[in-house]
Amino acid sequence: MAKLTVFFTVLLIALAGTAAAETPNENPDELGDGIDERLDRRGDRIDERLDRRGDRIDERLDRRGDRIDRNLDRRGDRIDERLDRRGDRVDQRLDRRGDRIDERLDRASDQAAEDGNFGLARQLDRRGDRIDRNLDRRGDRIDERLDRRGDRIDERLDRRGDRVDRNRDRRGDRADRRHHRADRRHHRAQQRRNHGGG
Numbered sequence: 001m002a003k004l005t006v007f008f009t010v011l012l013i014a015l016a017g018t019a020a021a022e023t024p025n026e027n028p029d030e031l032g033d034g035i036d037e038r039l040d041r042r043g044d045r046i047d048e049r050l051d052r053r054g055d056r057i058d059e060r061l062d063r064r065g066d067r068i069d070r071n072l073d074r075r076g077d078r079i080d081e082r083l084d085r086r087g088d089r090v091d092q093r094l095d096r097r098g099d100r101i102d103e104r105l106d107r108a109s110d111q112a113a114e115d116g117n118f119g120l121a122r123q124l125d126r127r128g129d130r131i132d133r134n135l136d137r138r139g140d141r142i143d144e145r146l147d148r149r150g151d152r153i154d155e156r157l158d159r160r161g162d163r164v165d166r167n168r169d170r171r172g173d174r175a176d177r178r179h180h181r182a183d184r185r186h187h188r189a190q191q192r193r194n195h196g197g198g
Contacts (some may be wrong), residue, residue: 074160
């Protein structure tokens with residue numbers, strides 16, 4: 001705050017000195033009006049620069065936020081695809097394993113039936129059915145785990161995207177507040193010019 005006070009004091013002295021050197025015969029009221037006008041013009045130029053800079057920052061933040069959103073979406077899609085492929089590979093392996101077991105059990109059951117051992121054939125058929133059910137349950141559990149993992153990853157990516165959006169909104173709000181402050185300063189300066197000129 002002290003630096004700001006010193007800055008404005010030096011600025012006023014510099015402007016007063018410049019104004020006094022340019023118009024040595026003016027009365028103090030005219031000199032003050034000249035300083036006010038110069039300060040208002042300088043303030044207007046500063047406000048315009050701040051507005052342009054704020055607009056550029058807003059545009060950059062929007063573009064960066066959009067890029068982040070697209071990247072998060074692509075990353076989520078890639079993760080979903082990987083999890084789907086992994087689930088498909090697990091299902092295929094379980095299916096192949098189940099098919100091999102079924103083939104062996106079918107051959108053994110057929111052989112037992114040919115040998116007249118129907119009790120063993122029924123046992124082998126029941127065992128094959130149990131193995132198929134176990135493989136199906138195991139595949140379902142793996143699919144559920146992969147789905148839950150994908151859902152958790154999607155939730156994390158959504159939360160990250162929401163955080164990016166909130167940060168972008170906060171920055172935009174700050175830029176809007178700066179813009180409103182600049183508008184108020186400009187309005188007050190305009191009122192002082194109008195009031196002083198009347």
